[in-house]
Amino acid sequence: AKDCEQPEFHGDGQAAAVDVAEQLRDEITLRISEHVQSLLEKPHQINEMNAGAIQQGLLDSNDQSALERYFWEQMGIFKTVTSIYFGNTRGGLVDSGREGAAESRYVIVTDRFQSGPFKKYAVDGLGNRTELLLSLPDFDARTRPWYSGAVQSGNAVWSPIYILYTGQDMAIAASRPVYDERNELLGVVSVDIFLSQLAEFLRT
Numbered sequence: 001a002k003d004c005e006q007p008e009f010h011g012d013g014q015a016a017a018v019d020v021a022e023q024l025r026d027e028i029t030l031r032i033s034e035h036v037q038s039l040l041e042k043p044h045q046i047n048e049m050n051a052g053a054i055q056q057g058l059l060d061s062n063d064q065s066a067l068e069r070y071f072w073e074q075m076g077i078f079k080t081v082t083s084i085y086f087g088n089t090r091g092g093l094v095d096s097g098r099e100g101a102a103e104s105r106y107v108i109v110t111d112r113f114q115s116g117p118f119k120k121y122a123v124d125g126l127g128n129r130t131e132l133l134l135s136l137p138d139f140d141a142r143t144r145p146w147y148s149g150a151v152q153s154g155n156a157v158w159s160p161i162y163i164l165y166t167g168q169d170m171a172i173a174a175s176r177p178v179y180d181e182r183n184e185l186l187g188v189v190s191v192d193i194f195l196s197q198l199a200e201f202l203r204t
Helices: 002-055 064-077 145-153 195-203
Strands: 083-088 093-099 104-110 116-123 129-139 170-179 185-194
Touching: 002 064, 002 083, 002 170, 002 185, 064 083, 064 093, 064 104, 104 129, 145 170, 145 185, 170 195, 185 195
Parallel strands: none
Antiparallel strands: 083 093, 083 185, 093 104, 104 116, 116 129, 170 185
């Protein structure tokens, strides 16, 4: 009798194990989905905040130093994004970000806040520029996918996947145009998520 009962007991145990495994898989899938959704909502929220600060005059869109400091401080708060930046109608750029396993912090600026040399600096723990890491010629924010897509849309958008100007990674950018009280374009605020960051999350 015991020999006859054993396969049935084993079958019930196997079914229970499969059921538990399916529940665990569903739970993991839900948690991954929720995390990715949160990851993708945050950039647009940051852009909305930054566009509002500029439009209300709390942040001067012409003050590259103030924007650099402001974005550096935001990068210390928002841990799930890779960089926060603003490109103006003269093709200038100011950017603060992090990269690599050590999440080294950096800032990127263009000379005189207009199109021209693209300069990436390491920063210390207080956000002060230290070493010049990279200098590339002929940068123009207006030609970049994150800028042109937002201007063409007139609203918050996601860019296509694009290669960073440095060529070091690929990214997707959440962007939105910023207008003044006369509805004239001031520039585009944007937030990057590097694809390597998404890949690392999904791998772990």
